[in-house]
Amino acid sequence: MKVTMWTPVFCLFVWFWLPLLGKAAPKPEWIELSYQFNNGTIYWPTSLAFKHIRLSENFTGAGFYYSAYDISAAEHGGTHIDSPRHFAANKWTTDQIPLDRLIGPAIKIDMSSKAAQNRDYQVLPSDLEAWEEKNGKIPDDIILLLFFDWGKRWPDKLTYLGTDTNDTSLLHFPGIHPNASRWLVKNRKIKLIGVDTASIDYGQSTLYESHQILYERNIPGLENVAHMDKLPIKGFTLYAAPMFITGGSGGPCRIFARLDKEDCTVNAAIRLRSVNIFLVTTVFMFLIFL
Numbered sequence: 001m002k003v004t005m006w007t008p009v010f011c012l013f014v015w016f017w018l019p020l021l022g023k024a025a026p027k028p029e030w031i032e033l034s035y036q037f038n039n040g041t042i043y044w045p046t047s048l049a050f051k052h053i054r055l056s057e058n059f060t061g062a063g064f065y066y067s068a069y070d071i072s073a074a075e076h077g078g079t080h081i082d083s084p085r086h087f088a089a090n091k092w093t094t095d096q097i098p099l100d101r102l103i104g105p106a107i108k109i110d111m112s113s114k115a116a117q118n119r120d121y122q123v124l125p126s127d128l129e130a131w132e133e134k135n136g137k138i139p140d141d142i143i144l145l146l147f148f149d150w151g152k153r154w155p156d157k158l159t160y161l162g163t164d165t166n167d168t169s170l171l172h173f174p175g176i177h178p179n180a181s182r183w184l185v186k187n188r189k190i191k192l193i194g195v196d197t198a199s200i201d202y203g204q205s206t207l208y209e210s211h212q213i214l215y216e217r218n219i220p221g222l223e224n225v226a227h228m229d230k231l232p233i234k235g236f237t238l239y240a241a242p243m244f245i246t247g248g249s250g251g252p253c254r255i256f257a258r259l260d261k262e263d264c265t266v267n268a269a270i271r272l273r274s275v276n277i278f279l280v281t282t283v284f285m286f287l288i289f290l
């Protein structure tokens with residue numbers, strides 16, 4: 001076989017058209033960011049844990065199947081929302097948080113390497129600035145997630161919280177330093193914040209200053225956000241759907257994300273392009289050496 005003048009033309013033709021296969025059916029990618037509620041769900045050590053009590057789970061005398069359960073739990077446990085009212089009088093209760101504060105474009109700041117070295121690590125303003133240097137300014141009205149890679153410890157209380165007792169002085173997990181919260185409310189305009197630990201303040205906190213600073217500005221918090229490792233740094237939309245509790249200081253929350261369609265398509269096309277370049281180069285070299 002010989003290389004003819006048509007060979008490169010053919011290769012270019014294939015290279016340009018193949019990526020369109022990837023664009024033909026871009027699939028949205030949904031990511032679950034909640035833990036399930038069950039008897040093993042982690043709650044704050046002093047809180048009432050989730051109870052799921054069976055009332056009925058069988059065929060009735062009339063012949064149909066019927067199951068029903070009672071549930072009870074504290075507001076703050078498992079994947080949940082902290083309403084601003086949790087630490088700020090007169091700020092929003094769970095039912096008062098506007099829906100547009102619970103849905104929207106989000107970013108993830110990866111603090112996993114620092115948390116791996118120090119389980120009492122607190123995110124500093126310099127960490128936020130370092131993220132911005134790499135990824136651009138934190139946009140207005142964004143949902144900000146802080147990723148400590150803490151979910152890999154779930155649902156083991158001892159490694160996740162630092163203790164499996166009710167002694168809160170033994171809590172050890174990373175969080176947001178009050179200075180970083182001050183920096184955020186002063187310099188940026190975030191609408192919701194989330195962490196993959198049990199609290200936005202670190203485990204050893206006794207004043208819960210980040211709770212006070214952020215909630216005073218009506219910025220709700222998401223705690224025990226699951227599977228953050230599956231999220232990119234940016235290019236996704238977050239949905240948080242808390243239980244609609246009148247006057248609540250928080251509540252159980254279903255959280256999930258959708259990777260931006262454009263990004264999925266672009267990424268798929270880039271991946272296909274890379275594969276194409278490899279394949280075409282291989283074929284070309286093969287033809288040359290024949």
Ligand SMILES: [Zn+2]
Nearest residue numbers: 076082223250
């Ligand atoms: Zn909470």
